[in-house]
Amino acid sequence: xxxxxxxxxxxxxxxxxxxxxxxxxxxxxxxxxxxxxxxxxxxxxxxxxxxxxxxxxxxxxxxxxxxxxxxxxxxxxxxxxxxxxxxxxxxxxxxxxxxxxxxxxxxxxxxxxxxxxxxxxxxxxxxxxxxxxxxxxxxxxxxxxxxxxxxxxxxxxxxxxxxxxxxxxxxxxxxxxxxxxxxxxxxxxxxx
Numbered sequence: 001x002x003x004x005x006x007x008x009x010x011x012x013x014x015x016x017x018x019x020x021x022x023x024x025x026x027x028x029x030x031x032x033x034x035x036x037x038x039x040x041x042x043x044x045x046x047x048x049x050x051x052x053x054x055x056x057x058x059x060x061x062x063x064x065x066x067x068x069x070x071x072x073x074x075x076x077x078x079x080x081x082x083x084x085x086x087x088x089x090x091x092x093x094x095x096x097x098x099x100x101x102x103x104x105x106x107x108x109x110x111x112x113x114x115x116x117x118x119x120x121x122x123x124x125x126x127x128x129x130x131x132x133x134x135x136x137x138x139x140x141x142x143x144x145x146x147x148x149x150x151x152x153x154x155x156x157x158x159x160x161x162x163x164x165x166x167x168x169x170x171x172x173x174x175x176x177x178x179x180x181x182x183x184x185x186x187x188x189x190x191x192x
Contacts, residue, residue, distance in 0.1 A: 036124030
């Protein structure tokens with residue numbers, strides 16, 4: 001059996017996002033992890049469309065036949081307002097790294113259609129992985145921001161990224177080929 005995650009290319013290219021306070025108000029905290037001198041929170045979000053925009057999106061979805069299964073044009077607005085579905089591209093989850101004083105340092109947005117595959121704490125950092133289509137995008141964040149990895153070569157050669165102890169292990173194409181990354185000074189990951 002061929003595992004899809006092993007076939008998907010991975011890269012440390014998950015971009016941080018800008019999210020307003022209004023968007024965060026529509027979310028609830030699912031999980032909290034320690035992050036050095038701060039915390040990282042995983043939030044699940046409900047739809048944030050106003051009533052007028054929602055009416056237009058429901059009409060457009062009905063016309064294009066893109067409403068979720070079981071949702072009719074008549075029930076669209078009620079089901080959306082109850083939080084039963086999101087429109088494609090809306091924010092489904094947020095991962096927010098915060099300093100000790102509660103100020104957000106970095107935010108990762110997971111839209112509907114993408115999947116949060118990895119949220120793993122190690123040392124004073126957290127590994128975040130998001131599947132978008134056939135690709136998995138990773139980032140390592142601390143309470144100071146996103147860490148930059150060293151050059152790992154072609155991202156298509158990366159097959160899996162996991163946390164082993166206090167290291168990020170990057171599995172590359174080939175039998176037993178991997179690279180260990182550890183937290184280094186000056187906001188970066190270094191080869192071990």
